[in-house]
Amino acid sequence: MIKHHPSESALRSFVEGALPSTKAILISAHCDMCPTCLSKTRSFTESIAVDMFPDLRQNPTILREYISMFESITNDSTLLNPSYSQTLDTRITLDGREFVLPATLARFADRIGEWSHLAGKLWHASVNIGGGSLAQFIYMDRGASVPEHTHKGNELTLVINGKFTDGGKCYESGDFIELNQQHTHMPTAENYEGCLVVTMLDMPLHFTSGWAMLINPLSQLYFKVNTNN
């Protein structure tokens, strides 16, 4: 059961289209998995629509300044872009297991890079969502743990499948986790099958530098081990 959700205000901003796209993608993917938040976004959408169009009494006629617009729309014989194709491969195979991606992430399935071994039982693959922003899939094999770390921007994580614990909390499929720079954490996958998450830092610049450090085999600062522990 999903216990961790985006805040109401985040959902509202998402509906308004006011969020940065990285966060919007993760919230959209969460809504693919979470009926509660999906229904909240629907009711937010309705209430915004009611505010915007409060009184559906008709205007008797089209205002003068809109006549030419009306004509050009109705006389335009060219069609707009065809509907977005939804024939997408929504699964990825990892370690012989199939993972079904939420529809929002499935749209980016063809942009998932090669999986590579990170450290211990951790695997990762980046997803290019454009604009210099990278999302990362992280697969924690059974018993894996990410060494304690902290980061600059906010870290957003969505659990796609599986279970992991972090700071005494347990996160499961569909959970949405938002951490800021004050959090130092050490996620651990306990589940027998391992755990697949997608994670994003909402500040692309910081993320890029984190990424650069990550791919440098000599300085895995992003996942720097806290040797004091």
Added chain:
Amino acid sequence: MLIGIPANQQRNETRQPKDCSVEMSGYLDTIAKQRCKASFAKIFSYFAPRLRSYALKQMGNEAIAMELVQDTMSNVWQKAHLFNAEKGSPSTWIFTIARNIRFDMLRKLQNRKEDVCSDDLWPVLCEQTADTKIAPLDEQITLEQVGQYFNELPAKQQRVIEAIYIDGKSQQEVADELEIPLGTVKSRTRLALQRLKDMLREYD
């Protein structure tokens, strides 16, 4: 000053929003089925000025606001068949279209070369039915097809794929049997599957 296309109904008595919503849904339906300009005129005369106020507030520029109005109303005209009254009111549908267009316009205005578009986040203009029913790629492919490509894989990858997908062994078992590290089994599996997928796409 009001001129132009007269609406048939000029009654101004107060009506329940619900009734109006049903009426608007009816217009969208006629637009979808008959390309009815009179119905579109009713929707247009109500929504266009209100969309303009919204757009002006959001974008702060008259020309851009009118572009948003025009794009939104074009979508309503051309995609009325995608409106589903069971999923929400006409107002909600039209707000959603405007929101999506605004999102995409902002993206372009800010010149952010992001690939994320409103369709990725709020696929309101898509047929939202049955899309999950489409069999994924790997289920549409017959075994013979795969077999044909399988032979083109390097021998090492063939052995791993055969052991896992035909003999049903775990990756660890395969690693023990072939006396190679588990990571190698994993990467061979991954590469082989990727290769098969590529070949299937290429020859399709």
